[in-house]
Amino acid sequence: MTVISRRRVLQVGAGMVPALALGARPATAQAAAIPVTGVVPAQLAGFDTAMKTYITERNISCAQLAVAKNGKILLARGYGSYVRNGVTVAVQPTSLFRIASLSKSLTAAALTRLAQDENVDLNDKVAPMLGLSTTADPRLADVTLVRLLQHIGGWDRTTTYDPLFHDATIAASLGTSLPIDREDIMKYVTGRKLDFAPGTKYVYSNYGYLLAARVLEEISGMTYQAYVHKRLLDPVGITRPRLGKSLRSQADATEVPYESQYTSKSVVDDSGATVPSPYGGFSMPNQGANGGWLASAVDMLKWGFVFDGAGPVLNAASISKVFAQPEIGVQPGGWWYGLGWQVRNNNAGTLNTWHNGSMPGTFSFFARIQNGVSYCAIFNRREETATPDFDTIDPILGQATGAVTTWPTTDLTPNYF
Template identity: 30%
Template sequence: MKKQFKSVFIVILFVLWTAFSSILSGAVEPQSSYSEAIKEFEKFVEEQMALDKAPGLSVGFKKGDFIWTKGFGFSDLENEVPAKPENSYRLASITKTITAIAVLQLVEAGKIDLDAEVQTYVPYFPKKKWPVTVRLLLGHIGGISHYKNYDVEGHIKVHKNTKEALAIFQDFDLVAEPGTKYNYSSYGFNLLGAVIEEVSGQSYGAYIKKHIFDPLGMENSRMDDPEDLISNRVSGYRLIKSEVKNSEFVDVSSRFAAGGTRSTVVDLLRYTKGIIEGKLLKRQTWKLVFTSMATREGRFTGYGMGWGVRPWRGHFRVSHGGSQPETRTHLLIFPEENFSIAVASNLEGINLTPYVRRLAELVLEEDLDSLAYVSDTAEQVIYDNCAQVFSYGMSSLDWHGTHISKDETELAEAFSYFNKYVDKKSLKKDFKEIKKKIEEGLHPASKQALIKVGSFMAYTLKESLGEEKLQIYYQSGPLAFFSDYIKISKNWPSSRKNYKFPKSFAKLISGWEKDWTVTYTDYVRNLLITVNTDFDELGSKLKRTFSGVDLYPDFSRDMERAGYYHLWKDEIQNSLKIFNLNRELYPNSPLPFSNLAATYIWTGNVEEARKLFKKAFALNPDHPRVSLNEFRYLRRHLENAKKLKEIFALAKIFLELYPKNAELHKEIADIYLEAGQNEKAGIFYKKALELDPKLEEAKRKLEELGKEKKKLT
């Protein structure tokens, strides 16, 4: 008995020591470290899914060695089958990340030359007007078209092999000379899939299974096949006029290397683990993958080789989303933080960004979406640029480990660029031109001057204050970042004067920092605006907090989301209350004016809508809320509500804003065509072609209208 007790005691000691050692070594993070964040996120998901009318969602994150996954809602709504992390979703365009890795594995093996023409490997693909290389295809700057006629190409219901998939687009003209324009193209990645097959001698599916899925233990990742029995496959859904309906059946074999795979959230986290650990490719190749490509004119595209590459509040981030019938997916990686998120939903078209953002904020304990409003328009441009310099600078140091200037002369030129253009007086003299110069400062066209400034600032702060202090800037943001650098550089010798900011700029930063300290209170810091927020109470508190300062936190986008939720439900008074509060708080931002304009269009008050859209346009003609995408967004909601009269009114207003926009004329023609007004549709298609003779879809539809007219006569 004593021996048995002794043996048990030894086993217990061993288990305890093993667990304790694991915690000491950091190999396993205790679950309690994220328990509160997870609890808060679960509450958020339930509320957000109800707003989105999402049937099901699977989500997970990996931070260090800690992994959490969970399913919400239903994988099969009709049979009430609960969603779980092991559910199999179509990955859609996340497939492109897999294709890129496969191509680069073959590059490392010496079987593919990135700068070779694609016909070197796929000789049956027709030659084009200009050479199309593998490298350019990986970054969506190869000139290959995306879907031309989605009504046909997006609804294929039969299996396509590789040659049949390429035949869909092989005769399309290039949309631009390769290297000159970013044009997202699923067809370009299908072409890369053909390259993989021709070079490896294997099918695309067989290659990625052997060289990507199997090495990473992704046992439930595969090509999609509607005929196969796939365990835990979700049922797909869509919203039609705000009602949940079954997804249309589409066979995605024609999108094989661009969007033809499926996987689980569990497997996707295994995928991110392998990427973070530098598996599958050599380190220098990963650097290539995660470096944004640039057009020939010297503008970064924000897309590397198969991955979106953009900083997020100072963090180096790579990501990709996916969208197709039955699914919506999102994959996010912060490589240097050993942190990744995977989300998948069986509701096509759902916006997964709020889920990703909220989870990232809770895990990192940071406000990743902290924005600031400045009452002066020129100062707003300066602040926004400072936020970019901070984000790109911190991210650059994060990824490269040092600042990116080659020598002192180059660095001095970068600071000279900043001080010349990021200047209030200059903006007041020639706002449009100086704003353009500031925006160019983040791109190769200006030798990345502003990124060089930011990365040197981050490097200097790290060297002067230490790594721990540098990490705090992820929370404190751009103003503390600039303020501390200015303090450090204040007493530098004259030999370093070229790396300093002028006194006028330092004064501006100092004033802003004081404003931010006053307004970014605990209440504001922890504020989460939802559709259930008491906006009377919110307005009272924010007006009081923001009174008497020039710069303060910007919640206009959060209020926009809440206001639109009420608008689409025809709760007009709630919508107006929120949007009017938005306008009161942020009177120089185009966003609330555009929101109010949309509300008045919805209610049929066209004249008021016109005034408000024009006001928004006058404040900033480049703002997203007065863009063609905003027209499309509002049109879609008006169509769902069967508000045809209001759609035409909206179209007329946007024509006044953009009288020479060919795409807008084409889309208005589409509206007339759908309404059965063929004659008017023809007029707008003709006008679209006058404005842009290369608008192939307008040309095709005009030809179809001509054929239809001949039949009738």
Template identity: 30%
Template sequence: MRTRKGLAVAAATTLWLGLAAAPAPGAPTAEPDPGRLQQSVTAVRDLLLKAGDRMRPGEELTPPPAGADAIRVEAAGQPPAAVLTDGAAPPLYRHRELGCEVPAFAESRFAGFDAQVTQMMQDWGFMTASLAVANECATIYDQGYGRVGPWWARNAPAGDVTDLGPATPDNELFRIASITKPLTAAAIHDLDERDLLEKTDYVFCVKGGPADCILTVDLPAGFDERIADLRVRDLVGHRGGFDNNKTTDYLFRAWEVYQAGNLNAPPTPRDFTEFMLGLGLDAAPDAEYHYSNLGYLILGLVIEKAGKLPYRDYVYQRLLAPLGIASGDVVLSRTKRLTRNTREPAYWCVDKNWNANVPISTFAGEAGQRRCYADGGWVLESMAAHGGLSMTASAVATFYAHWWNFGTPRTAETYWNFPAGTKTAYSHNGRLAATQTVAARCVNGLNVVLLTNQHAWGSFDWAAAEERLCRAADDFLAQGPYYSTIWERDGRDWRSHRATPAAGYQALVDTTKADGFRLVDVNGHRGDSGTTYASTWVRNTDGTPWAATHGQTFAAFSARFDQLKKAGYRMTKVSGWRDGDQPRYASVWTANPDKRLWISHIRMTDAEYQQHADEYDAKGYRLISVDGYELAGQARYAAVWLADPGTAGSGNTATPYRAIHGATAAAYQAWFDAAAADGFRLTDKDVYTVGPAVRWAAIATRDGGPPTRSFSTWNFYTYQPRWAQEKEAGYRPVTISAYR
């Protein structure tokens, strides 16, 4: 009896052209800037090595004591998947059935992958390929390369074959060869979890063997009695006692099996199994590891018996359909051209024997005749569970996003649990006649799949292919822009946008304002395709009057500044950036009915900024907004101060604050840690570049406000899932700024 197992400044406002306190004495001033290296494979690998047996990097290294102010620690060098939290490791995406979110990325960002595949085609001489890249959720990119060749092709013609046939579609089907095996292992795991078998079950029901067995087979008298000891887990782990160095792998010598069995049709999986079991085992079950195609062929029979479905149907219905993979993207491979799926490319025949095995067909009408392996010499219909599926690269990559290479489910909590390699965490490769395939999990968190019609004797280099594809994955993750954010626990209704193109920003403002929201922060950034704006909004429940400016030159901004000041508004946020050689500015304003004093300057040099910060602090003005940008090769600053005089003996301002500017990542981190320890929370921050250097400017305030979280290195890839996590945790963005 089986038991169910658990799954597992109105009047005195001044406008000047242009952080506050300098880094504390002793703070590092010449630390390397990791800002552009956050996504590098080296940083990820080093963190994983330090993490040891931790579930996955993503927890704070030193969580704050209970009751501590919630300004969050920003540890340098976090990998792309890391999120600093209250101690729990949140999932990267919420795997709620098919509700898994898949961000969309511009195809141009994947140019590095295209370049690598194109180069491999030139280096190794194959004409057709398909690539897919998956994150921890699903496929984020798929692309076909080369030409599919004429469907009837049997022998590769002389000359340039890349001109034959139409361009390869993104969803081209390919024989995937041995990267079928992880799907087979996953199906066994699924059957085990459903209590339809146990991995400790005995595989074969033989005379004198245990009763807890699965398959009945015909064996000759005097068969190797060790066969009775063979368990399901042994086959999954390639420990079934089959050693191809001692006994030929007759799965690739169909003609001999055909003759021995006096067959009149190509051998079935059962024919191959009984023939090879009749030869006996090469080692006792579970005694030695030997990669085995036969072991996985037998697992296919186990799946069909326990799952009561044909192998392909069980794998598709139980494992792939729930991931949103189309049925037509998973088919059984067919050996002969006329029965092959028309979505598959030409598989070129090469007249070369496989060791001493002359390719001889067992198919009706040509049995006994020589045929190339790709078109009759082998029987792909009988290879389903160990290499006989044809799939799209996207389908394979999506599978890899949810299942480990050894056939167990990957969860959000265990996504980073793998041994760290140089580039590749683990991989599975496949090879058949006219087919070479790679499915790899890079240490940076992306899954890459490459399917080709390179013949088995070609110069295809699996290790080099994995390294090249994972290097392209590193480059993909390292692309900017990066985003700096502050989040505050807040129950108000809000909206945010990180990269609204300049042409559409005014329409966004008009629409969002009409919907009852008030702009609270804006940041301009010049990217490759022009200026974009990051903005944050809150529901304007009390109808507070407000105004905003964006994209203005210094002269235009000055004119608008005077108008808004005279109308009774005061500035709360300001942003500056360089558009070519021209500085531009954006700002947010709110009604100032009590005529509170304030000061703003938008084009300060470093020295001017420090001078004014000291001066205004002495006069009781508190810094409330700071933004850094580059102009003529120098750092410039835009800032706003608000009159907030302290009472006698309480300091210069009623609300204590600290500020920093021009800081490296290390100096900023030291400042940040000290501020958090003293009960300050981050209220404004900007990360900006001056030449190749990445710098931080920030303000921390001890005002009793709600808990905040801060992040500095989200990029185009990591932004959306991190944003979703913070929203779900009850936080709203206070500031968003972009930098490169």
């Protein structure tokens, strides 16, 4: 699940006015006292100060920030700490976080790589690839891979609901027990009518990315995670990212804990137990391709370097496809959704590309903007009732970028392989 910023501009120097944080408080000694790890060059101190203020205002216990320019990581920071097995652990620049919908850039690139290597076209129809019946709605025959990846496939979670977060409803409809899996979700959704004609409008769809991953597995003969590692991450030496698990007891050894004021009925079993929303309130294995990855901010920046030019992962033609405008054109705000990224033209004659991610216990934001600058921030909670607006991390980091007068040159990238 994600909440995408509609006000993303970040045309530094173009007179962009940052949105104000709701209920924001001034920086205090509390911000200065936040435990920190990693490296912040003096020239980029503004980023560090902004992050500490943001974290303090929102009572965030674990966070990361990484900043890069022209393919070099220049700032890598962990903020906060947590207790595990009675031991206080400081968040490191390499600690793992759930990144939520930042996962979509991996999935879209995987399908693009599949089309680059195999006899597959992104305009191919999905139903025959997966053996999906079109009886409930013949328009399902018009759903293509590219329409899945650009969120124009025909599913509208505001009209019905997001099937990735309604496990109990699906289980009851199918007469099966919890937990459900991806095949159950596909069976349920395929038996219902689409919400709109494919290719006619943009509506964000986690389910579309679930289907895309299943196509990847059918064509490649590999699991989704194995394909992403072998074809996308291994060739550029990115080793840490992996798919996350639902329960606290299943957390990776270097994974931070997730916080939420909310509880949910468990979807990982039929116990009917009430659980913390981040730990059993939704299924991480089912999120997979749309929001299931664990990574660090430095991992995401290194992943972003893949799109700077042709390389061992994607060729130039494939990268162009990733950022191309969809058939429905540009949204009213001047942006469009490519393949796993939001995109807009900037005032430097290039493209700003970005995405955020949001699910119970997680908020993430990753942007690649003009002049070779990129940054990623990840947090172990998201905006909830009575908390300030989390989307303000967007203009906050943009403002910090515009305030830099001299960029450092020491490349920290080799420290984080």
